[in-house]
Amino acid sequence: MQKVHIIGAGLAGTEAAWQLARRGVHVKLTEMKPQKFSAAHKSPLFAELVCSNSLRADDYAHNAVGLMHEEMRKAGALVMEAADATKVPAGGALAVDRDKFAEYITHQIQNEPLIEVETAEVEEISTAEEEICIIATGPLTSEKLAKSILEKVENKALSFYDAIAPVVYKESIDFEKAWYQSRYDKGDGKDYINCPLTKDEYEQFVDALLSAPQTEFHAFEKPQFFDGCLPIEVMAQRGRETLAFGPMKPIGLTNPHKSEKPYAVVQLRQDNKEDTLRNMVGFQTKLKHGAQAEVFRLIPGLENAEFARFGGIHKNTFINSPVLLDSYLRLKKQKNIMFAGQISGCEGYVESASIGFLAGVFAASLVKGEEPLRPPPTTAFGAMLGHLGNTQADFQPMNINFGLFPEIPLEITPNGKKRKLKGAERKEAYARRALSDLTGWLEKIRY
8 A cells, every 4th residue: 555655744634644553554754853853842852832831722712722622532633542542631621731631642653553654854855756755844944945845836835923932940949929829710710821911010010021032034034923922022013902811811810819809910831741831822922032031020929930931933835735735634736645744734733733633634535545534514623624725825834723614504593583692602603513514524644
């Protein structure tokens, strides 16, 4: 049987490899680490999480990403298996110990007989028509390979810049000012650490943030940020109150140290299983490292903060999928080449893994001479895939959201009138329909 070549052992690449192997297809998985690292990667392990350790909301009845979690679980996704096995407290979110998460996936992949792991930097895309090649190199594709990809896609590639948040040692947080609490007391009570600011402290923080030195771009670079991961200083530039109504909103929190309500709050989420590290939620940044230490120590409770990792910035590259790819993630002009993960134009960990899942399932069918079966558009799988085929003038990466799903039909009330579902009721209806429609598709693609 034909072997499928996958380039890149991130979330999408490892998921695609796992699904192919589950279906009896031999895989060659090529990863350049540890021979070569990108600017953001540090670990030799597969599926390294370089930004947040959170896979975001896990409530599938009311949140689209939670619905995608549930669909991936039901489909037997390796990424969700690893996430559930290595999760750490995070209220209503699914967060993981990033090292144990990567170790879990690496172990599974390396011990699968049908997956051959190769350590090498791929510099050029093969033109051999007899080999299916899945490109899952992510937003940090190496320059030589990126050049080869650009030639294949006729320079129809776009890019934006993605920033990562700092991580602090929990023992350096001052709990005479900070406290444990999730918004509206969700979770087990210790999922988040909160650092409160008065209005004066908030104003001082914003002033310092706006005046702090930032990472400089080269003259030829034109930074374009994805709205779902804006650096905190970029958010502050949009208005002085933006942070207080965004990542620093104090809603749903009560400071046990003071009777007055905080004007703003910085939350820190557990970053590892041992709970020795805390991630500054929503604090993606491109400030210089020295400036980060100076500015973030203005936050009450973080005056003596020690940083395990400063925030950083990296380029994120993706192709114009609606123009370039067919309905099975193949290049229209060279159908043995497929794309998966963030480079295809999705955004988010679980979204990237889901497109890797689909690429693996589609490739397995193609190897066996069968027509691939697309997921129903009413599912999270189908909605995400639909976004990649949604031709528009300004194609941009997108997280999964209910806006990508087909509309729920109007409900007929007992008196015969039509009623449009709203709010939580509407989201629940989307989730019920998705999971119902998912069942039939899963039965047809099972290995």
